[in-house]
Amino acid sequence: MLRNETSVRVRYAETDQMGYAYHGNYVQYFEIGRTEILRELGFPYARMEKDGVLCPVMSMQFRFVRPAMYDELIKICTEIRKMPDDKVVFHHELYNEKGKLLCGGSVKLAFVSSDTRRRCQVPEVLGAEMRKSFE
Amino acid sequence: MLRNETSVRVRYAETDQMGYAYHGNYVQYFEIGRTEILRELGFPYARMEKDGVLCPVMSMQFRFVRPAMYDELIKICTEIRKMPDDKVVFHHELYNEKGKLLCGGSVKLAFVSSDTRRRCQVPEVLGAEMRKSFE
Amino acid sequence: MLRNETSVRVRYAETDQMGYAYHGNYVQYFEIGRTEILRELGFPYARMEKDGVLCPVMSMQFRFVRPAMYDELIKICTEIRKMPDDKVVFHHELYNEKGKLLCGGSVKLAFVSSDTRRRCQVPEVLGAEMRKSFE
Amino acid sequence: MLRNETSVRVRYAETDQMGYAYHGNYVQYFEIGRTEILRELGFPYARMEKDGVLCPVMSMQFRFVRPAMYDELIKICTEIRKMPDDKVVFHHELYNEKGKLLCGGSVKLAFVSSDTRRRCQVPEVLGAEMRKSFE
Numbered sequence: 001m002l003r004n005e006t007s008v009r010v011r012y013a014e015t016d017q018m019g020y021a022y023h024g025n026y027v028q029y030f031e032i033g034r035t036e037i038l039r040e041l042g043f044p045y046a047r048m049e050k051d052g053v054l055c056p057v058m059s060m061q062f063r064f065v066r067p068a069m070y071d072e073l074i075k076i077c078t079e080i081r082k083m084p085d086d087k088v089v090f091h092h093e094l095y096n097e098k099g100k101l102l103c104g105g106s107v108k109l110a111f112v113s114s115d116t117r118r119r120c121q122v123p124e125v126l127g128a129e130m131r132k133s134f135e
Numbered sequence: 136m137l138r139n140e141t142s143v144r145v146r147y148a149e150t151d152q153m154g155y156a157y158h159g160n161y162v163q164y165f166e167i168g169r170t171e172i173l174r175e176l177g178f179p180y181a182r183m184e185k186d187g188v189l190c191p192v193m194s195m196q197f198r199f200v201r202p203a204m205y206d207e208l209i210k211i212c213t214e215i216r217k218m219p220d221d222k223v224v225f226h227h228e229l230y231n232e233k234g235k236l237l238c239g240g241s242v243k244l245a246f247v248s249s250d251t252r253r254r255c256q257v258p259e260v261l262g263a264e265m266r267k268s269f270e
Numbered sequence: 271m272l273r274n275e276t277s278v279r280v281r282y283a284e285t286d287q288m289g290y291a292y293h294g295n296y297v298q299y300f301e302i303g304r305t306e307i308l309r310e311l312g313f314p315y316a317r318m319e320k321d322g323v324l325c326p327v328m329s330m331q332f333r334f335v336r337p338a339m340y341d342e343l344i345k346i347c348t349e350i351r352k353m354p355d356d357k358v359v360f361h362h363e364l365y366n367e368k369g370k371l372l373c374g375g376s377v378k379l380a381f382v383s384s385d386t387r388r389r390c391q392v393p394e395v396l397g398a399e400m401r402k403s404f405e
Numbered sequence: 406m407l408r409n410e411t412s413v414r415v416r417y418a419e420t421d422q423m424g425y426a427y428h429g430n431y432v433q434y435f436e437i438g439r440t441e442i443l444r445e446l447g448f449p450y451a452r453m454e455k456d457g458v459l460c461p462v463m464s465m466q467f468r469f470v471r472p473a474m475y476d477e478l479i480k481i482c483t484e485i486r487k488m489p490d491d492k493v494v495f496h497h498e499l500y501n502e503k504g505k506l507l508c509g510g511s512v513k514l515a516f517v518s519s520d521t522r523r524r525c526q527v528p529e530v531l532g533a534e535m536r537k538s539f540e
Contacts, residue, residue, distance in 0.1 A: 027162060028416055
C-alpha cells in the first residue's frame with residue numbers, strides 16, 4: 001500500500017453561506033492529495049502529462065461526516081491500496097485540526113494517451129516505482 | 136417521482152488543461168439541477184434557508200462517461216425518486232448537445248435546523264407539495 | 271460601439287460565509303458577458319481558439335457597489351467601445367433584479383497565436399464584423 | 406509598511422484549457438496573501454469576523470505579466486503601505502519559482518459591522534498592532 005499525508009488551509013473563497021467549506025471544493029482537496037502522493041513517488045502528475053499520459057476521472061464518491069470551517073488546516077490522507085493497471089483508485093480521508101474525520105471517499109482515474117485519447121497502462125516508470133510497494 | 140430538466144453552459148473558467156470541464160465542477164452542475172427542481176416545486180432553496188432549514192450534503196457519487204467541452208450547453212436532468220423524510224436524495228444525469236450521456240450520479244442531503252444545527256424533517260410546505268407526486 | 275446583455279443566476283457554490291457572492295466569482299460573470307457578445311457577433315470564442323488564436327487576459331479591474339445574493343438573477347451588460355487591434359477591452363456592468371448596479375469593471379485581453387504564443391491582430395473575420403459597428 | 410511572503414501551489418482545478426492558471430483564480434491567491442499577513446500580525450481574519458467585523462471587497466485591479474502553470478509553487482508578496490482607517494488596501498505581487506513576476510495588483514476592502522452592515526473603523530486591537538509599523 002502507498003500512503004501520503006499533506007494539508008491544505010480552507011480559503012474564504014471556498015466557504016459558502018452555510019458557513020462551511022462548500023462540499024464541491026473537497027474535490028480539489030482530494031486532488032491535492034493525489035498530486036502529493038505522486039510527487040512523493042518521484043513521478044509528479046505534471047511529468048505524466050509531459051510524457052503523453054492523461055488521467056481523466058472515471059468516478060468519485062464522497063461521504064461527509066463533519067463540516068470544514070474557514071481557515072482550518074485540513075489534513076489530507078491519501079492511499080493507493082491496489083497496484084494500478086489501466087486505471088488507479090485513490091482513497092482519501094480529510095481530518096480537521098482536532099483530528100476529527102471530516103470526509104472520506106475515493107476517486108478512480110483512467111490512464112489515457114494524450115495523442116490518441118485511448119486507454120493505456122500505467123506509465124512504466126511510475127508502475128515500476130509503485131510495484132515496489134505492492135510486492 | 137419528481138423530475139426537472141434545465142441547462143447550463145460550460146464556462147471557460149470551468150475547463151482545465153486537459154481541455155475538458157474539470158470534474159469537480161460537475162458538483163455545481165448537479166447543484167443547479169437541485170435548485171431548479173425546488174424552484175419548480177414552488178419552494179426555492181433560498182426560501183428554505185429563510186425558513187430556518189439548511190441542507191448540508193451527506194454524500195455524493197459521480198460516474199463520468201464522456202467529457203464536457205467548453206461552451207457546450209449541458210442538459211441537467213434531476214429526479215427525486217422517493218419521498219424525503221429527514222433527508223432527500225437527488226439523482227442527476229448530464230447530457231451534451233448531441234444527447235450523449237456525460238455523467239450520472241446522486242447527492243444525499245440532510246435537513247438541518249439552522250438554529251440548532253440538528254437534523255429535522257423536510258419542511259412541511261415542501262413536504263406537502265412533494266407528497267402529491269409520491270401518492 | 272458593441273453591446274450585449276445576458277444574465278446569470280448566482281450559484282450556492284459562489285456564495286461565501288459573508289452571505290454574498292464571493293467577489294472572485296464576478297470574474298466568471300464578466301467572462302460570460304464576453305462569451306455572449308462574441309457569440310452574438312457570430313464569432314464564438316470557441317471558434318477563435320479553433321482558428322488558432324488565444325485571448326489571455328492582460329489586466330482587469332472591478333469596483334463593487336452592492337453585494338449579489340444567492341439565487342439572484344444578475345444582468346450582465348458588456349460593451350466594446352473601441353475597435354480592437356492586437357488587444358480588446360471589454361467594459362462590464364452587473365445589475366440585480368431590482369435594476370441596482372452591483373459592480374462595474376473592465377477586462378483587457380491580448381490576441382495571441384496559439385502556435386507561437388506571440389501577439390497577433392484581431393482575427394480577420396471577427397475584425398470585419400466588428401468594424402461595421404465602429405464606422 | 407507591513408509585508409508578508411507566503412506561497413501557494415497551482416492546482417489542476419485552477420488551470421484552464423489555455424494551459425495556464427485561469428486569471429480569475431489569482432483573486433484567491435491574493436486572498437491567501439491577505440489571510441497570512443493578518444495571521445502574522447496576530448489577528449487572523451477569522452477572529453475579525455468573530456469580533457463582529459466583516460471586510461467586503463470594494464475594488465480590485467490586476468495586471469497579468471506572465472502565466473502561472475500547473476503545479477508551480479507561486480510566491481505571494483503582500484504589503485499594506487498605509488495605515489488603515491475605515492478601509493484597507495493590500496498590494497500583491499506573484500512570482501514563479503524562477504523569481505519572475507507573474508502578476509501585480511491591489512485590493513481595497515471596507516471594514517463593516519456584521520450586525521448593522523454599516524462601515525466602521527479598523528478593529529482596535531488590529532489597528533494598535535498595525536500602528537507600530539506605521540510610526
